[in-house]
Amino acid sequence: MNNQNTLTLVNPTNGNLAFKILFFESNAFFDHIQRNNYYSLIWIKEGSGILKSDFSEYKFSTNHLLSFSPYQPFMLIPNGSISGVALQFHPDFFCIHKHQTEVACNGVLFNNIYQPPFVLLDTKSTNTLQLIIEQICFEMQNPALAQTELLVSYLKIFLITASRLKTEQHKQAKEDTTNTKEPFILQSLKDAIEAYYREKHAVNEYAEMLNITPKSLAKITKTHLNKNLTTLISERIIIEAKRELYLTNKPIKQIAYELGYQDEYYFSRFFKTNTEISPQVYRNTVGFDRQAKVSIN
Structure with missing residues (x-):
């Protein structure tokens, strides 16, 4: 564990990040190009701005959940203050490819070349994800038997919730443009x-x-x-x-x-x-x- 704003599990064999939850109240962590060797989920709780990802730019705002694959370049340029929470995990900790049938986020949240790398959270999903974040924090601050297995379970629920919402929003957007x-x-x-x-x-x-x-x-x-x-x-x-x-x-x-x-x-x-x-x-x-x-x- 690092401090009250960052909770981290590391790979004991090499000291590299396995799983981390980060609470941020500024853009200091994301104000330069990121190319991480792990997956990142960044929940913008307050603020808005521009997301630069791959070769494109997008607008983001409050309650956008951003998602990035390993080595996918991205950078946030906020309009003003920004705050939120980020979940980051290495493929060794949880492989979305190997667990595709369980979470179905590959090609939805990650590795999707046709849609922006984010989803807008509604009230229901916001409440669900907030509860998961709280459970993850409790588990990481009070480790017990089978900690990794429980954290992976929470992560799966987080990914499934976000994937379902993005799929629903994509279907609606597709219906809105069917006649063009x-x-x-x-x-x-x-x-x-x-x-x-x-x-x-x-x-x-x-x-x-x-x-x-x-x-x-x-x-x-x-x-x-x-x-x-x-x-x-x-x-x-x-x-x-x-x-x-x-x-x-x-x-x-x-x-x-x-x-x-x-x-x-x-x-x-x-x-x-x-x-x-x-x-x-x-x-x-x-x-x-x-x-x-x-x-x-």
């Missing part, structure tokens, strides 16, 4: 990227598939997703690359080939350009062949 042409094109684009991201990496290939000019498609993605098409394609490839590096022991050369890159070194440069670390460093610090695993009793 552009969202239809976007859905076709999403389907195309999911089907062909391993073999088609060029913007013009997707524009041709959708019978639309690259310029028009770029305008639609920028307007509705706040990202350009090149970024969407790259992010989808990176998500899959990270999954393979994290969950498997496949050689990097094989992962590159399966993602449509004949040259392993070109793929490594592409990965580093988008994440600022190499595939091998990502695997060593987050992924499959980490020598030290969390073991907290």
Whole structure:
């Protein structure tokens, strides 16, 4: 444990963060680009401002819950004072990929290239999450038998609650735009990227598939997703690359080939350009062949 504003569990084998809850009353923790090797959930309880994440900017305000994957770059630029609470956990403590059937947050809260990396909390979810935060704090200040298992259970409830809410809000937003042409094109684009991201990496290939000019498609993605098409394609490839590096022991050369890159070194440069670390460093610090695993009793 650190102090009254930060409660931390560490990996006893290497001293690195396993799970942390942080209460903040300023932007001092997030006023520079973050690229953490753990998941972050940041609940803005008071304040508003601009969120810079990946290649986009978004507005955030009170009761927004922000969510970021390992090594996803982000920074907060508040309009004034800001306060809230953050939950941070390493994949060794809780792997969202391995527990996807239990919490279903992968592709919703995390690793979602089509939606902003946050959800607006309503009254019901706010009350639920506040109770969970209080339970987590109590458990971390009064550790007992099976502490890790209980903390993981609280974390699961937190993730499920937020994922359900974001899914509901996305469905409503989709219904609100059902009768317009552009969202239809976007859905076709999403389907195309999911089907062909391993073999088609060029913007013009997707524009041709959708019978639309690259310029028009770029305008639609920028307007509705706040990202350009090149970024969407790259992010989808990176998500899959990270999954393979994290969950498997496949050689990097094989992962590159399966993602449509004949040259392993070109793929490594592409990965580093988008994440600022190499595939091998990502695997060593987050992924499959980490020598030290969390073991907290």
